Amino acid sequence: MSNINIETNVPEIEWSENGITLPEEDKILDGVIQDFQNAFENKLKFYNKEGEFLLSTPQGQLVTSISAIISDRNRLLAYYVNQVDPSYAMGRMQDGIGRIYFIERKPATYTEVVGLCRGGGANVVIPQGTPVKDKAGNVYAAKQDYTIGDVGTVEATFVCNKPGAIECPANSIDMYQRIAGWDSVENPKAGVVGRNVESQAQFEQRRRQSVAGNSVNSVDSIMADLLKLTDANGSPICQDAYVTENSLGEAIINGNVTLKPHSIFVCVAALDSFDNQQAIAKSIWRKKPPGCAMNGDVTVEISDDTKDDDGQPLYSTPPTYQMTYQYAVDVSIYFNIVMTRSQDQPKNAEALIKDAVYNAFIGEDGSIRPRIGSKILSSDFLRSVLALGNWARVTSIQIARGGNFDNKVSMGINEMPSLTKDHIKVTFNG
Structure with missing residues (x-):
């Protein structure tokens, strides 16, 4: 049987240095129509005298269905091509990329x-x-x-x-x-708030932070290792971490913290328990440079539990070390939101706005969660409120940490911002 060279007028997908480019849907339809005309010797009618497409005809139904199938195939291919890019990957494909870096998606806590x-x-x-x-x-x-x-x-x-x-x-x-x-x-202190299953944006942010996790002797490697810690139930131990250093031979002031000469500073947001203390201290010990000074108000004694290739302890009498770090101070954040009243706003508009701002603050909507030492801009929450609908007409959003409201607040390197819905005030004018 001789080879038959079958050609089509449907435009192909283009591949270039910039990635994949899909043909436009009207071009695909034109190509399918031309293929039908070639097969039936131009005897099919697809347009009337006014140039209107005859969708109700059998041939009109066929070519539009085939064109839709081709377009869906193209979009699905483009979707999976983009899934190899960590910036766009999600779901199962993002989980696969994470495993390259030895991290798993955080479950709900x-x-x-x-x-x-x-x-x-x-x-x-x-x-x-x-x-x-x-x-x-x-x-x-x-x-x-x-x-x-x-x-x-x-x-x-x-x-x-x-x-x-x-x-x-x-x-x-x-x-x-x-x-x-x-x-x-x-409970004299507020609880550590749980979280839903880690979102696409949160997972990608953590993947970027964890790149240094396999290295040692750097502030990035310490922070990456702390953020990977989990307890016996698989829940993350550190809600957040901040690590910096002073390489100078004299003390320096970083915001509201004084750092000793030649020292590192480790601050974590975590529940204070014996098991957590041991896990955090051992994480710092594994990754910190030897011989450097440490800062903080928590000192934990740990033992060197390193084992050889056969799983046996390296030391009959393990050496002990004193690791020092600090727990982040919880800082309450307040919002003052002024809205212009709209005729079509729902009855629960205030609750919807509070939910939107709160979900953005804790990162549940894919936003980057404010962290230790971060600067929080009130404008970061504008998009979440506007996304509620055309009725959400924002006059102003201001933010504070217990003092005067402003367009931004800054956290110290030993401070973790927190928010409750009771601290979100919504006012409607007009």
Whole structure:
């Protein structure tokens, strides 16, 4: 059987240094029509005398369906071509790129809060799973067994029973189940807010930060390793981290922090527990340059647990080291949003605006989340409010950290910004 050279008038996909270029849909339709005319000796009619396309004819239906199939095929191909670019990859393809850097997408996490439990006697056990409840009705369970000591108190970590960004403001939890000898519980500090499954934008941002994770002796490698830490349940230990250094032979001031000569400064946003302290300290020890000074108000002793190729400890008596770092100070952020009233705005407009700003702040809508040491611009949240619809007419958005409202606020290198919806004020004028 001889080879038959089959040609088509449908334009092809173009490949160039700039990537893939798809033919326009009207050009594809013209090409399919010409192929039909060639097959049927130009006996088919596709247009009337006025030049209008005869879609209702059998041949009109066929060529438009075939053109749509070709266009969909082209778009699908272009989509997967772009998936090899980390800036555009998402879903399963982005997960594959992440594994090249030995990182996995962060699953949804649960809000955790430290409660100060008081009792009328010593040795009162608060069993694992014991529930407490916040003012919004969310239930939290004790992470493990806790025993009220001789001083009559114990700090217990409670985990929300629902994943996601659930706020737990300071002084908001109370007892939900009575235990003999346990009198009260309170949380002097706000809980560490959980998060939904890591979004495409958040995952890509972390991938960029983790590139230095396999290196040592640099501030980037320390931060990358800290951000990769997970606890026994696979949840991230550090919500954020900031690492800098002073290479000079004299002390310097960086914002509101004084750095010792020849030292590194490590600040983390994380729950303070023994397990977390050990994980954070060992991460710093693995990645920091030897012999440098450290800054901070938390010092943790760790042991060298390095093992040889057979899995045996290198030392019969492991050396110990003192690692110093600092927990980030939680700084409440406030918003003052002024809107122009619109006739078609929904009844729950205020709640929708608060949700939009809050979701942008915590990065749930794909925005870059404000971090330790960052500068936060009020204009960063304009897009999220405008995306609510044409009714969302913004007069101004201002931001503050407890003082006067302005167009921006700055975080120190030891400060982590936080936001609750109660701190978002929305006013409608007109």
